[in-house]
Amino acid sequence: MHERTRVRLDVAYDGTGFSGWAAQPDRRTVAGVLTEHLDLVLGPGTATGLTVAGRTDAGVHATGQVCHLELPTEVWQERAGSLLRRLARLLPTDVRVRTMTEVPADFDARFSATWRRYEYRVTDAPYGAQPLRRHEILAWPRPLDLTALNAAAAGLVGEHDFAAYCRRKENATTLREVTRLDWRREADGVLVATVQADAFCQAMVRSLVGAMLVAGDGRRPVEWPAGLLTRRERSSEVTVAPAHGLTLVEVGYPTDPTEYARRAELTRRLRVPAEA
Template sequence: MTRFRIDLGYRGTDFHGWARQPGLRTVQGEVEDALALVTGAPVATVVAGRTDAGVHARHQVLHLDLEAPALARLAGRGDREPGAALAARLRGALGRGGARDIAIHSAAQAPPDFDARFAAVWRAYRYRLADAATFRDPLRADSTAEHRGRLDEAAMARAAGELLGLHDFLPFCKPRPEATTVRTLFALEVARDADDALEVRLRADAFCHHMVRALVGGLVRVGSGAWPASRPAELLARAEAGEGKAALGPMSVLPAHGLVLEAIGYPDPQEFAAQARTTRARRPDIGSHQH
């Protein structure tokens, strides 16, 4: 078996998320069908972070293993190295299948202990939101959520700064059975772009289900004046004091289409195996829905 890493991106508008689902168009379904076409055998992929319906990815990462017959078919009569051949053939198969909303950035052989899901050390997302001050660019409508009224980005930034570090993000997660909601948030920044749209940029070791969209939803409550800037951090403190999900109140989860997975970070190759072991031991739910 030979392991490959594939870096790709996609526009999530017309997908029912990453994970394959019977009868629905998904990113995993399109990619694995194209891989089966070019290798002549079914191929299973492991992704860094599954995304929900409507969520986009500028840079996603997956890995897969190919047996010798698939490698031979992939090589054909060409003299390209296997990674370059895989990337080229995969682009061709996706194009012929009409999947022009998936971009294959690169493919390369990877060490056998590289794991796209468990070896990752951070994930970065961006959420774009238009308010009353924003110039509405129709070319960015598919990746921009909307809010009526003007938001106070300074108050949102103050609230964001109090959420950094290791916390129990239960107030901003949809918890899964037997899974932790403890995460380390490395960065949470709020600023306006050239069109005066609000961009919220987040980076963490991982994100539990709905965490990104719920965190941004909490910041929007601050920016609209519904919450004081201290409220998001107060909710974290209450969760860490042992209050359950029901006592913390409902989340405000923003629409999926404003969310983009921007990048995945990995350690040096000699640290892949150790990082994967650490991640599996610490958080078995990593790799579930990342937003």
């Protein structure tokens, strides 16, 4: 058996032209494009086991996505110095592999992760989003109050059953721990929600944003989003915010590489993280 090396890829992409991360027949996906171009550079099937930290939905962007794959050690040793530049020349401009790093064999981009951090961008400017930023900012038709948004966010921090905000999956828990959720208004007036958790259910981030926005514009009380946490099934009252405002910005891992395997085992035992 040929020796193989595990390699971590840090990836960024504009999700506008992709049907999400996961490979799908007859659809343009991030995983599909990466696999296609790795095959072009290295030869078909040379890179195997492509595994991602979080399978983003169609239209969702990433500046800090993480994935891993395996290469024959001989190939990695020969190509490590030139592989990043060769991919840069061939990949379409809406996806970039930012770094490629050799990691221990027990590093798992998905299960070794300790947290994921997303940002969601919204403008309440009366004219809408700036044209050059329309693919990453949601235009909201009503004025938004930053204090109300943060009051709504505060009630969602902590470990809760987020069933009201998740698309339920068979045999998957909706218990999650949100360690950070807050809003800021940047100098250009754009509102940015930052949300960090150990993992997310499918559509959870955009559902949380959808609930907070109607509290932020005054149509719901600021206590309403947290009040939904008593529900044990998805709430039909929550509108999922559009995908294009959402960006995966960072994935956290243990600082000690010897902890990768232990973290992966713990994550598998607790739950199977789904799409965010």
